Amino acid sequence: xxxxxxxxxxxxxxxxxxxxxxxxxxxxxxxxxxxxxxxxxxxxxxxxxxxxxxxxxxxxxxxxxxxxxxxxxxxxxxxxxxxxxxxxxxxxxxxxxxxxxxxxxxxxxxxxxxxxxxxxxxxxxxxxxxxxxxxxxxxxxxxxxxxxxxxxxxxxxxxxxxxxxxxxxxxxxxxxxxxxxxxxxxxxxxxxxxxxxxxxxxxxxxxxxxxxxxxxxxxxxxxxxxxxxxxxxxxxxxxxxxxxxxxxxxxxxxxxxxxxxxxxxxxxxxxxxxxxxxxxxxxxxxxxxxxxxxxxxxxxxxxxxxxx
DNA sequence: TAAGATAAGAGGGACAT
DNA sequence: ATGTCAGTCTTATCTTA
Numbered sequence: 381x382x383x384x385x386x387x388x389x390x391x392x393x394x395x396x397x398x399x400x401x402x403x404x405x406x407x408x409x410x411x412x413x414x415x416x417x418x419x420x421x422x423x424x425x426x427x428x429x430x431x432x433x434x435x436x437x438x439x440x441x442x443x444x445x446x447x448x449x450x451x452x453x454x455x456x457x458x459x460x461x462x463x464x465x466x467x468x469x470x471x472x473x474x475x476x477x478x479x480x481x482x483x484x485x486x487x488x489x490x491x492x493x494x495x496x497x498x499x500x501x502x503x504x505x506x507x508x509x510x511x512x513x514x515x516x517x518x519x520x521x522x523x524x525x526x527x528x529x530x531x532x533x534x535x536x537x538x539x540x541x542x543x544x545x546x547x548x549x550x551x552x553x554x555x556x557x558x559x560x561x562x563x564x565x566x567x568x569x570x571x572x573x574x575x576x577x578x579x580x581x582x583x584x585x586x587x588x589x590x591x592x593x594x595x596x597x598x599x600x601x602x603x604x605x606x607x608x609x610x611x612x613x614x615x616x617x618x619x620x621x622x623x624x625x626x627x628x629x630x631x632x633x634x635x636x637x638x639x640x641x642x643x644x645x646x647x648x649x650x651x652x653x654x655x656x657x658x659x660x661x662x663x664x665x666x667x668x669x670x671x672x673x674x675x676x677x678x679x680x681x682x683x684x685x686x687x688x
Numbered sequence: 689t690a691a692g693a694t695a696a697g698a699g700g701g702a703c704a705t
Numbered sequence: 706a707t708g709t710c711a712g713t714c715t716t717a718t719c720t721t722a
Contacts, residue, residue: 580699587700640714661690672715677692692721698714705708 501537508533508551511575515555518574519566529558535593545585552577553585560597565604567642569670602627602641602648605669609645612668615653615660623652626683635682643671647679 509530516526532554536542542550552575559566568586572579589595603624610620626648630636636644646669653660662673669676 583699638713643714662692663690673691674693674716675714678714690722693719695717695719697716701710701712703708703710705706 504537504542504547505534508537508547511548511551512555515552515571515575519555519559519571521555521559521564521566525555525558525562525564528562529554532557532589532593532595536589539592541588541592545588548575549577549581549585550589551575552582553589556582556586557589557595557597560600561595563598563601563604565608567670600641602631602636602645605642605645606649609642609665609669610649613649613660613664615649615665616656616658619652619656619658620649622656623648626651626686629686630683633686635686639679640671640675642669643675643679644683645669646671647676647683650676651680651683 512529533551536550556571568579568583572582606620606624646665650665662676666673666676
């Protein structure tokens with residue numbers, strides 16, 4: 381009972397990162413985040429702790445939450461709390477609320493007000509999150525990533541990063557950042573296309589977010605792109621595996637750092653094709669990977685030295 | 689027709705001024 | 706703050722097998 385709330389949180393969690401499986405997890409008390417010291421992954425549930433007091437309630441809250449209908453979602457512009465405590469004291473399905481639930485909602489409401497979300501900001505968020513849904517749908521990314529993107533956007537908004545820039549470009553950048561963070565293979569190009577933002581602008585906004593929010597991204601693993609590219613250009617499983625081993629070698633010899641991962645992957649696939657006697661044109665692979673043939677050739681030059 | 693070569697230009701990071 | 710530099714990637718065009 382004497383345990384401070386902070387420690388309570390930490391003890392409830394696994395000591396290992398859910399993504400990379402390593403750790404240890406450390407707490408960034410400045411931002412109230414729990415993150416992996418190995419890969420920088422921010423453990424999602426702790427996002428809520430930008431409003432630290434909530435953490436005190438976790439245990440009971442969690443049980444209560446499940447009884448009170450819609451979960452509070454970061455991807456809803458007001459976290460789903462728009463409906464203030466109504467006069468009739470009933471929830472959405474008409475049930476009477478228990479006094480304890482009423483108190484809780486009132487408290488959440490209070491924090492909502494205190495969170496200095498002024499009306500223009502609300503409007504901004506609403507617009508951004510509408511856009512977020514639309515783009516996320518096109519990109520086929522899951523709800524958890526949508527939540528994460530919404531979280532990043534909120535942070536950007538709080539830091540006034542959106543001021544002077546378009547909402548679309550910033551929410552798009554948030555989405556891209558989310559993909560990178562979770563190692564979901566979506567390229568700048570993919571995301572730009574889905575949103576209608578120019579690649580250049582997206583890249584700029586993304587870098588801004590990265591810098592200002594101090595986000596650390598895992599190094600993108602070119603192997604992740606193998607299946608995407610090989611299936612698009614109809615390359616066999618066997619050849620794809622060969623390409624993976626080539627990429628592995630490339631990684632070990634450090635020629636892959638600083639190179640466009642799609643280009644590298646495309647080149648590895650091309651070389652694998654020639655080694656396996658499979659016919660595939662540079663053109664086809666380049667198209668599938670979203671890079672030019674020239675890039676493939678350039679990567680091939682350094683990769684071929686490894687293979688031979 | 690596929691692949692290689694070459695050249696020009698865009699955009700950004702690093703570093704110095 | 707601004708400019709330069711090295712390096713990457715893209716587009717375009719020409720040549721080669």
